[in-house]
Amino acid sequence: MEINIVLAELQNQNKSVYKNVFNQFYKGMVLYANNFLFDQQASEDVVQEVFISLWENAKDIEIKISLKAYLYAMVRNKCLNYLKSLKVTDDFNLIDISSMLTIEEDLDLISEEEKTIVYGQILKIVETFPESMQQIFKLKFIENYKYLEIAEELGISVNTVKTQLSRAKTKINQSLVVVIALFATRL
Template identity: 30%
Template sequence: MFKYISSLKNNTANKLSMEYNDHQLLERIRAGDKNAFETTFRKFYKKLRIYAYTFVKDNEDAEEIVQQVFCKIWERRGQLRLEGALQPLLYRSVYNESLSQLRHQKVKNTFQAYQTQQMEQRELNLSHQILANELNQHIQRAIAELPEQCRTIFQMSRFEQLKYQQIADALNISIKTVENQMGKALKVLRIKLVEFLPLIILLLYLM
């Protein structure tokens, strides 16, 4: 039906538009008169397309709206109210169809924006993970290169979250030794990881 209606838009109104007034055309459409339907389409198409354009601001969308309106009118012709005037019916139908199109487009745009945002977030999370993994590898390598006692004390403090006194008791060394070794470990790690400072700052920004 839509293809059939689309084929009518470039034709001019036929003689029926002069033989019958709008109310009579509406009656004949309701009765299933295809000639009356074609006449009505050709008579009002251009005006309705211009009217639809004032809402959607797109010629193709305006054409589609008018064609959709006439499709629905023909499909529901048996439900048309004969006491109503034809022209207000058509303009009201185009108005409603235009609003429906705008609502649909708004929902579509919102969904597309949501999809884009989710995709960007996934890409950001992936980049974040890659950077974090890369930095972690450098940190683990730097820790592995620490002297044994220095490395053990650092790991107990940072990874096991033990206090200095607990580390001293566990290793049977003085708390002063723990403090010195921690200071040494941090100094060495700062030197070894200084070239990765931009990466660390970027990760802190992304978190």
């Protein structure tokens, strides 16, 4: 359904369209929120707040990119506000890195400047990887190669590519958890 039609229906308080939007995006938004908050219940609460806000403020909403981008930006902002209320700081944008690695949502949700910062932080961690893992990671996430393209270029199996990327993501997430835990101890 076209964004203008959906938005018009939401503004007219069409419960059926609202329910469809909810069903289409809820699970993904909760997963996205959980990558910021690391708390399932708080993530569900944040997403519910987003949908309540969407219902209550539909008449005032202007969506320029896409409904999905708008909703995910709302989730991100509410998560950051929630973390601020807990006095958690993210000076190095580590939460953004973690959320990007854990889910594969559209990168149009963040600005070009934020992308540059996020990539810089990831690359610092990636530099600690073994050479082959670095190469696979950079081909996938910097050069946007597909699994098969990476496998063909490096002369390895697709399963090896997937395994190495999984290990890389795990190592990055582990590194980020330690850093985030350090932030928490500063409170």
